[in-house]
Structure formats: structure tokens, C-alpha cells
């Protein structure tokens with residue numbers, strides 16, 4: 001993840017309806033397969049529909065995990081409980097100049113883990129109930145486990161995240177990243193690494209998604225090896241959004 005290494009350049013509203021319904025727009029060369037049901041252990045999550053998004057080296061699965069009432073409740077709790085970085089951790093150095101990060105960030109996770117953020121070795125804050133609730137729901141529907149979460153809060157459509165890959169050394173090799181969104185629906189773009197820059201070698205079509213309130217996007221291996229992702233500026237969006245990316249990171253070597 002570039003932001004952890006501080007190398008990157010700085011670069012509607014919630015779904016209505018009580019039941020999960022909005023499967024998010026997908027454009028580009030994402031192949032739409034028929035929706036299918038998956039089995040899961042959490043009984044109240046029965047009936048999820050998944051969209052499978054595939055391209056060259058890209059494998060993602062998208063669903064709306066929480067209905068509106070539950071997503072609203074979780075969003076409210078996140079807004080009350082999450083403590084975001086301030087001071088030096090809310091700033092980034094690009095080509096020798098300091099800039100404010102164009103969003104707020106926080107990290108939570110298992111005791112004893114460490115990770116590198118803005119060139120510093122940090123420990124995540126201990127889990128809080130609302131994060132455990134979301135983490136355990138994802139584990140219930142995917143069978144995957146996570147020990148760390150990065151939280152990004154976008155106060156409105158001016159807040160954004162530039163193109164990057166989540167490829168930091170701490171990530172367990174081959175593990176998926178589970179991205180859960182609450183609040184304003186935002187566009188989310190994947191760009192193939194060979195299609196970046198003015199003199200790119202290939203043109204692989206950009207994959208565009210919309211991440212709805214209560215949605216889950218599973219970014220499976222090897223997506224982050226071949227594709228960069230971003231959440232671009234959308235000035236018309238006035239409402240906040242909170243995104244949680246659950247990860248499995250390797251225990252710190254003693």
C-alpha cells in the first residue's frame with residue numbers, strides 16, 4: 001500500500017430500501033456472471049447475491065452485506081467510536097513537501113501486530129465492538145479471517161484516495177482484502193499496471209465500480225499484484241463515507 005510507504009503522489013447518497021438490493025454498477029471489461037447464492041454460517045445473512053468481477057489478473061466479488069437499517073446503525077456507531085490519526089500521521093510527504101492526507105485514517109487490530117505507516121512502525125488500536133461485528137460478519141460469509149483493519153473516512157466527494165496497490169510487505173501472501181463501505185455511494189476504479197502513465201505498454205480497460213452503503217467488495221489474490229485502485233474526487237457528493245479494509249497481516253518477527 002503506497003500510503004504506508006509515503007511514495008504516492010497526492011493525487012447520491014446511501015441506497016434506499018431496507019433489504020440489500022444495490023449490487024453496484026460495474027463497467028469496463030468486468031464480466032458479469034449470473035448472481036449466485038453462497039452458503040454461510042450466519043443465519044441472518046442468508047440470501048446474499050454476489051457479483052463476480054473478473055478481468056486480466058483481477059478477481060473481485062461484490063455484495064451488499066448489510067441492509068439499510070443495519071448499515072445506518074453501524075455507520076452511526078463508526079462515526080461515534082472511531083478515533084482517527086491526527087498530527088504527523090495525518091500528513092504525507094511528497095517530493096519533500098508536506099500535505100494533509102485528503103481523508104482521515106485509523107487502524108485497529110490484534111494485540112502485538114505492528115505495521116509501517118508514513119515511515120513509522122506503529123501498533124493498531126485494539127478492536128472495538130462495532131469493528132468486531134463487521135469483521136465477524138465478513139468472516140461468516142466468506143470463511144476468511146482478518147487481524148487488522150485500515151479505516152478511511154471521506155468527509156465529502158472532495159476527499160479521495162489516489163491510485164495505489166495494497167502490496168505492503170506485512171500482508172499475508174495470497175490473502176484477500178475485504179472492503180466494506182458505509183455512507184455515500186462512491187465510484188471506485190481499478191487500472192491495470194500496464195495501462196498507467198502516458199507511454200503505457202498496453203490498454204486494458206479500466207474497471208469501474210460503485211461501492212454502495214453496506215456493501216462488501218472482496219479483492220482476491222492476485223488483483224493487488226496487477227491492478228491499482230483509487231477513489232476519485234466527486235465534487236457533487238456532499239455526504240460522508242467510511243470505508244473499512246480488513247486485512248490479514250503477518251505477525252511481527254521477534
Ligand SMILES: O=C(O)CCC(=O)C(=O)O
Pocket residue numbers: 001150152161166179181188211229230231243245
Ligand atoms: O475507500 C475506499 O474504498 C478505498 C480504500 C483503499 O483504497 C485502501 O484502503 O487501500
